[in-house]
Amino acid sequence: MKTEYSIITENLTKKFDDFTAVDGINLKIRKGQIYGLLGPNGAGKSTTIRMICGVLTPTKGKGEVLGLDLYSQAEDIRQNIGYMSQRFSLYEDLTVLENLSFYASIYSLTRGEKKERIAELIKMAGLEGKEKRLAGQLSGGWKQRLALGCALIHKPKLLILDEPTAGVDPVSRRIFWELIYQLANQGITILVTTHYMDEAESCDEVSFIFKGKILAKGTPEELIESKNANNLEDVFISYVEEQTGQKVKTSFNDMRFICNRKEGRKK
Numbered sequence: 001m002k003t004e005y006s007i008i009t010e011n012l013t014k015k016f017d018d019f020t021a022v023d024g025i026n027l028k029i030r031k032g033q034i035y036g037l038l039g040p041n042g043a044g045k046s047t048t049i050r051m052i053c054g055v056l057t058p059t060k061g062k063g064e065v066l067g068l069d070l071y072s073q074a075e076d077i078r079q080n081i082g083y084m085s086q087r088f089s090l091y092e093d094l095t096v097l098e099n100l101s102f103y104a105s106i107y108s109l110t111r112g113e114k115k116e117r118i119a120e121l122i123k124m125a126g127l128e129g130k131e132k133r134l135a136g137q138l139s140g141g142w143k144q145r146l147a148l149g150c151a152l153i154h155k156p157k158l159l160i161l162d163e164p165t166a167g168v169d170p171v172s173r174r175i176f177w178e179l180i181y182q183l184a185n186q187g188i189t190i191l192v193t194t195h196y197m198d199e200a201e202s203c204d205e206v207s208f209i210f211k212g213k214i215l216a217k218g219t220p221e222e223l224i225e226s227k228n229a230n231n232l233e234d235v236f237i238s239y240v241e242e243q244t245g246q247k248v249k250t251s252f253n254d255m256r257f258i259c260n261r262k263e264g265r266k267k
Contacts, residue, residue: 005064006031006158006189007052012061012070014047021047023212024061029205031157034180034190036203038236044212045193049162052191054078066158079107082151082159089147092136096127096146099135100153107154121149124179141172148179159183161192165199177202197233208236210243 007029014022022044029035039045050056052065054074063070065077090099100121104114122128125145130138135146144164151159161180165173177199184190192203200206200220207217216223216239220232227235241247 004031005029006033006066007035007191008062008064009052009070010062012048012051012063013059014051014056015059020212022051022058025209025212025214027207027214029189029191031189032184032187033204034184034192034202036200036206037191037193037209038195038200038206039193039209040240043209045209046162047212048209049160049191049193053081053083053160079154080156080158082154082156083162084144084147084151084160084164085162090135090143090150093134095132095134096122096138097131099146099150103150103153109154117153117155121152124152124182125149126175139172140168141175144168144172144176145179148176152183156188158189158191161190163193163195165194165196173199197231197236200236201232206232208239210239215239215243 005028007027009025009027012022012025012027013020025044025048027035037045037048047056051058051063051070054065054070054077057074058070066080068077068080070077091102094102097118100118101114104117109117122131125148127142127145127149130142135143138146148164165176168176173196180190180192181202192199194200203220205217205219206223208215208223216226218226223235224230224232227238229235229238
């Protein structure tokens, strides 16, 4: 497997008893890329992420993350990546500074490294003046920035974001993604799952996953052109319709309360 890729998977599969959550996924994610993994709820995105993070052992298939084997070097993988989930997983009864200090200790940073790194991350995330505020008192957008800072405390070469902006307001989402662009420009590889198609269109490459299988992959421009669509959201809906045999527009029109609302507007 070639080292210019941060992530390589070959026929990666995960089964839970008789249920196949991830079915033979093949990924090649280059160093420094922003790579989007898209799919509806239950498609297999989070299971894929957990295998790549070294948290969940695959049922079969091969995989390397930062040149480390998914099976035999899972602990090393966990120590060398940054991970941030859609749920705020920090300590709400600790301050911003205490949260960053705690995560620095987990990764065994020296006192000098800790001080320097925390200062860098507070500046990067725009958290100046909020160092002594309890994390639980922060708004959703500020919490996400703090969580990102904690995920970056040990200078990982790979950052994995699992729906990081879910429930965050549009302005905070935009600011958060500006930070992501800066990190990618520094050479950090970023794997992100998202339901926001405007975020997906900002990725270098994306894969559509449905029922544990990858249906298509490529740059957003390539996928939009392949479906002769206006945007990536139309492409996403098209794939879902193909797989389910149901028209999204028809299903909405059949919902009586929406039809009644439209009729009310006409009056």
